[in-house]
Amino acid sequence: MPEYTFRVNGEQVTVDVPGDVRLLWVLRDILGITGPKYGCGINVCKACTSHVNGRAVNPCAVPVADLRPTDEVTTIEGLAATVGEDLHPMQRAWIDHDVAQCGYCQPGQIMAAVALVRRVAAEGREITDADLDGLRNICRCGTYFRIREAIRAGAKDM
Amino acid sequence: MTGSNDGMPPDEAVGRRRFLGYVLAAPTLVAAAELGVTASPDIRPPSPDIRLPSPEITEILDLNDMMTLAALPTSGLVTVEVHPDGTVSFALPRAEVGQGITTSTAMLIAEEMSVPLDRVRVTLADARPELVFNQLTGGSNTTIATYTPIRVAAAVARLRLLAAAAVELGSAVTDLALKDGVVTARSGASVGIGALAGTAASTRTRQVPVTLTPREDFTVIGRPQNRIDALDAVTGRKKFTMDLDVPGAKPTMICRPPTINGRVGPVANLAEVRAMPGVTDVVTVSTGVAVRAETFGQCIDAVRALKVSWKPGTAEGKSDETVLRELEAAELPIGLRPPTPVVEERFTFHFRSNSALEPNCAIADVRADRAEIWSSLKSPIVAQQAIAATLRLPVGRVTVHVTEGGGSFGRKLFSDAALEAAEVSQKLGKPVKLMWHRADDSRQGRTHPMATSRVRVSYLGDTVLSYKQRHTSVSTDLGHGLGEIITATAAKLPVGDIGFSETFFQLSQTMSYDFGSSSRLLSETDKGFNTGSMRNVYSPDVTCARELIVDRLAARMGRDPYRFRRDFLRNDRSRAVLEKAAEAGGWGRPMPAGTAQGIAFHAEYKSVSAALVEIDCRPETVGRPIRDGVAGPRVTKAVFVVDVGLVVNPRGLEAQMMGGIMDGIALALTSSLHLRDGYFLEASWDNYFYTRQWNTPPELQIIIMPSGSEKPGGAGELGVAASMAAVACAYGRATGTMPTGFPINHGTLSFTPKPTVPPVPPSPTDGLDHAR
Ligand code: FES
Numbered sequence A: 001m002p003e004y005t006f007r008v009n010g011e012q013v014t015v016d017v018p019g020d021v022r023l024l025w026v027l028r029d030i031l032g033i034t035g036p037k038y039g040c041g042i043n044v045c046k047a048c049t050s051h052v053n054g055r056a057v058n059p060c061a062v063p064v065a066d067l068r069p070t071d072e073v074t075t076i077e078g079l080a081a082t083v084g085e086d087l088h089p090m091q092r093a094w095i096d097h098d099v100a101q102c103g104y105c106q107p108g109q110i111m112a113a114v115a116l117v118r119r120v121a122a123e124g125r126e127i128t129d130a131d132l133d134g135l136r137n138i139c140r141c142g143t144y145f146r147i148r149e150a151i152r153a154g155a156k157d158m
Numbered sequence B: 001m002t003g004s005n006d007g008m009p010p011d012e013a014v015g016r017r018r019f020l021g022y023v024l025a026a027p028t029l030v031a032a033a034e035l036g037v038t039a040s041p042d043i044r045p046p047s048p049d050i051r052l053p054s055p056e057i058t059e060i061l062d063l064n065d066m067m068t069l070a071a072l073p074t075s076g077l078v079t080v081e082v083h084p085d086g087t088v089s090f091a092l093p094r095a096e097v098g099q100g101i102t103t104s105t106a107m108l109i110a111e112e113m114s115v116p117l118d119r120v121r122v123t124l125a126d127a128r129p130e131l132v133f134n135q136l137t138g139g140s141n142t143t144i145a146t147y148t149p150i151r152v153a154a155a156v157a158r159l160r161l162l163a164a165a166a167v168e169l170g171s172a173v174t175d176l177a178l179k180d181g182v183v184t185a186r187s188g189a190s191v192g193i194g195a196l197a198g199t200a201a202s203t204r205t206r207q208v209p210v211t212l213t214p215r216e217d218f219t220v221i222g223r224p225q226n227r228i229d230a231l232d233a234v235t236g237r238k239k240f241t242m243d244l245d246v247p248g249a250k251p252t253m254i255c256r257p258p259t260i261n262g263r264v265g266p267v268a269n270l271a272e273v274r275a276m277p278g279v280t281d282v283v284t285v286s287t288g289v290a291v292r293a294e295t296f297g298q299c300i301d302a303v304r305a306l307k308v309s310w311k312p313g314t315a316e317g318k319s320d321e322t323v324l325r326e327l328e329a330a331e332l333p334i335g336l337r338p339p340t341p342v343v344e345e346r347f348t349f350h351f352r353s354n355s356a357l358e359p360n361c362a363i364a365d366v367r368a369d370r371a372e373i374w375s376s377l378k379s380p381i382v383a384q385q386a387i388a389a390t391l392r393l394p395v396g397r398v399t400v401h402v403t404e405g406g407g408s409f410g411r412k413l414f415s416d417a418a419l420e421a422a423e424v425s426q427k428l429g430k431p432v433k434l435m436w437h438r439a440d441d442s443r444q445g446r447t448h449p450m451a452t453s454r455v456r457v458s459y460l461g462d463t464v465l466s467y468k469q470r471h472t473s474v475s476t477d478l479g480h481g482l483g484e485i486i487t488a489t490a491a492k493l494p495v496g497d498i499g500f501s502e503t504f505f506q507l508s509q510t511m512s513y514d515f516g517s518s519s520r521l522l523s524e525t526d527k528g529f530n531t532g533s534m535r536n537v538y539s540p541d542v543t544c545a546r547e548l549i550v551d552r553l554a555a556r557m558g559r560d561p562y563r564f565r566r567d568f569l570r571n572d573r574s575r576a577v578l579e580k581a582a583e584a585g586g587w588g589r590p591m592p593a594g595t596a597q598g599i600a601f602h603a604e605y606k607s608v609s610a611a612l613v614e615i616d617c618r619p620e621t622v623g624r625p626i627r628d629g630v631a632g633p634r635v636t637k638a639v640f641v642v643d644v645g646l647v648v649n650p651r652g653l654e655a656q657m658m659g660g661i662m663d664g665i666a667l668a669l670t671s672s673l674h675l676r677d678g679y680f681l682e683a684s685w686d687n688y689f690y691t692r693q694w695n696t697p698p699e700l701q702i703i704i705m706p707s708g709s710e711k712p713g714g715a716g717e718l719g720v721a722a723s724m725a726a727v728a729c730a731y732g733r734a735t736g737t738m739p740t741g742f743p744i745n746h747g748t749l750s751f752t753p754k755p756t757v758p759p760v761p762p763s764p765t766d767g768l769d770h771a772r
């Protein structure tokens, strides 16, 4: 079987799996990294949101063969390490605002929020209501309002 | 029911806080209390002369009383255990699915034992058949039923710890103080509770009388507390069923029929699919064809490759229109039209999905002589019994572990995935990690049944003479859990043998307004659908219909909708939440054309609630561009006021109300399933429009009313009904047309339905192109 090499949460990994298997299953079923959640498998619910080279990506829609050895995949488990702390400021904001209910969507929500704040910062502006309206992650527990508050707070510390 | 100890003779106040607990024979301190026996001492027995349809049966006995009554004969104990490391553990016989009950439970223990919250570990108990009715998470009953027993067990532990410390420190118990998990004597000497865990233990099981902490001394209960699992949730460490590492349990999915409950026929290409990459097994089971593979991705590919002949299901050829005709035929008579003026309407509520974000899933490891199951189950004893029967194993050989759930909304009262996983594992002789694809979850999973509600109100001058409501619904499956309780207790209730759906309906609905003689009846039809009670069961639809009629009635009588409600509500507690909502929401403020306010009221679970919303129905808002989603009217502001009696965790209560508001918005405006040719068109979240960020009110305020009550009310579902009704009323006022079909956008299909064969869509491959 073919082998694919890339980086996950700061470490290089090599997996032995057909190239069309989507990254979500490589992470969860082969590498045992279960932070990214399955909610649809067709890139619409965003529960699996993770980062590839710092940008938000949905691994349920990425064949593992698309990754290069230098590509850095960050899942929720590796987010804090990207800032060299126990918790990323966005995770801290999430705790302060007591956002999570069942928690199933939250890894994806946080990863999407961090990417949004970076994007908006790169454009040299503040987060707007329209930016928040544009987040597509579903939360079936309906935590949306606290998510909005947490993102605004977390952005200040990023 | 309400009222504090104020003004009560002190002895009586203490008496109401005095209970019997136990210390159990164990090497470490284990304190216990009986679940159920200690609860609700003031439930009045139903008086025999009350018959349906009588006014307000819920004032005599409501659903929660019945669930508490049902638990009375059981002898199962809940136990608080103190460990040598100074931590306290408790296995909660309930399911945590996001409602925050592990946190509120830890708070009760921390309060009564004076230990820091972070030293209390709350886990979820395995199925415990001896608890009979006492291991059912539903009807927003958890806090109501466990509030006293958990505190009694903790109080016993506290008493034993103090007694052990007295010996240890050579001091009288009265000279000891227990604080932050440390016992300190007047002399200054101290000892941690961990060091006392062994000496405080008992060699035999004994009854211990305790007096609970009075409400005025609370330092934990009633203070806002963040969730105890928040850190795990934000770091990805929180483990849901599919995150568990059970040796050998490989990903498993089922290839399902194209129509609801279609039956499986021959498979044309079994050998070919068995040879696909990663696939370890393919086998026909009762619900379809199971595929087990190294990854779920390979399961999806194999499911898509299977060529199966399918036989008809249980809703063959049916559509929204045909079901509507069935409902019309099943509606109970509303009687002759009275000679007085009437307001009358029939409302339609379409099928809605109660998918959680975590799809149906379970792990099963079935061996020849035993089985082990992991799943988030709100009714684990019923699951255990059903699984044992399916596998032909004695109940005692089936272990059911209750895992943390990724949402429930009614789904987890049932054990569809656990039963399936057990069947597949037995057939294969291998452990399986079974998950429903989202498309399966949406199309074959349980739904909130389609229903109609006909309301007729007669009035004369300023008086409302009568209110009649005939709710007609596709049958709601209450058969797993709640149903057992209801069946078992129905005979004790003043409702005769009307069956448990009607019993449930009568017990959960209440008439809050002084509307003369009132009657509400439920009729159910067609058991061909996979249904379940979605968050708040009948109430959102029933309340929405009622509140819209109240608006129309007020208009007919030339009254303001808020003042009309206030004048007709039956008690001060109800009026207080309504008045608060009107005041905080600025009722009656001038609004531009195409926008409006709506206000609504709902009482249930011994709680009262009111919602005020503002909605924007202007064309530029309704038509704002949203990719792969629906925009629709925007709720721009929501104010929700709630009085649930005693609040254990205000922060958690706010969270539950917030979720209920999002559900109410979805039910009124955007979320429904379309039935056509025996299947639901919706196959994923890009078809089923649950509230999203772009539908979320940018302004949101939740107000918890102060309460002198000694008792908590239920809250897990309470937020939905008043929210849905307020949004519907606001929409009616903004557009000038009272909506009669829900959700209001059901008539427009906003997506292209996905194929039904193969039953699941392929995963896209262009993920990296959308990196942002
Ligand atoms: S599982 Fe990846 S977006 Fe839904």
Ligand code: FES
Residues within 6 Å of the ligand: A100, A101, A102, A103, A104, A105, A106, A138, A139, A140, A141, A142, A143, B098, B357, B406, B407
């Ligand atoms: S917290 Fe449950 S889905 Fe978001």
